[in-house]
Amino acid sequence: MDIIFDQYQIREWRQSDVPSLAKYANNCNIALNLRDGFPHPYGEKDAKAFIERTNAIKPSTSFAIATNAEIIGGIGLVLRRDIHRFSAEIGYWLAEPYWDRGIMTKAVRLVCDWAFTELNLTRIFAEPFAANQASIAVLRNCNFVHEGTSRKSAYKDGQFLDQEIYALVR
């Protein structure tokens, strides 16, 4: 995968991404909206382990969003199995200095187009926390449909949270 849009690129992770990944991922405004598997604090050791782990998975479904100089975010799909094997969950985060410029809306559109074609998927879904209005706006911008609310389905930072279910099908 190598998709270029505006001055950004969606590409595979590189070992040389460790410093910028650790710099931008170490942010509680990002971690609080993600699963606990995304560490906080986030150090270079975490970045190195993530890149090694993710690059061992083939086909690659986890990608960096990068400028020419450094990575500024991540976007990936978790493929489901068995009867759900034509579905995948999409997840993403962006470095806070780059928020609200439309970058993730474009990245999600491009990665979904790629995934429907290259991975032969029928359904891509996301489960943002109900309070995550920025992520919900991204999904709506990309024509994901709200299918419902999983009430108190997540336990994050000491609280039970509702998750919204959004999906795009073809």
Ligand SMILES: CC(C)(COP(=O)(O)OP(=O)(O)OC[C@H]1O[C@@H](n2cnc3c(N)ncnc32)[C@H](O)[C@@H]1OP(=O)(O)O)[C@@H](O)C(=O)NCCC(=O)NCCS
């Ligand atoms: C969610 C995230 C990836 C969005 O990236 P982004 O590049 O800023 O997104 P975009 O600029 O494409 O779109 C942001 C949208 O959210 C809206 N928005 C931002 N903050 C908002 C808020 N507090 N309330 C309502 N809408 C908000 C913007 O207006 C924009 O919507 P619009 O295009 O309809 O105007 C980024 O905020 C992030 O990394 N958050 C932390 C990690 C995370 O939440 N990941 C998703 C987990 S499900």
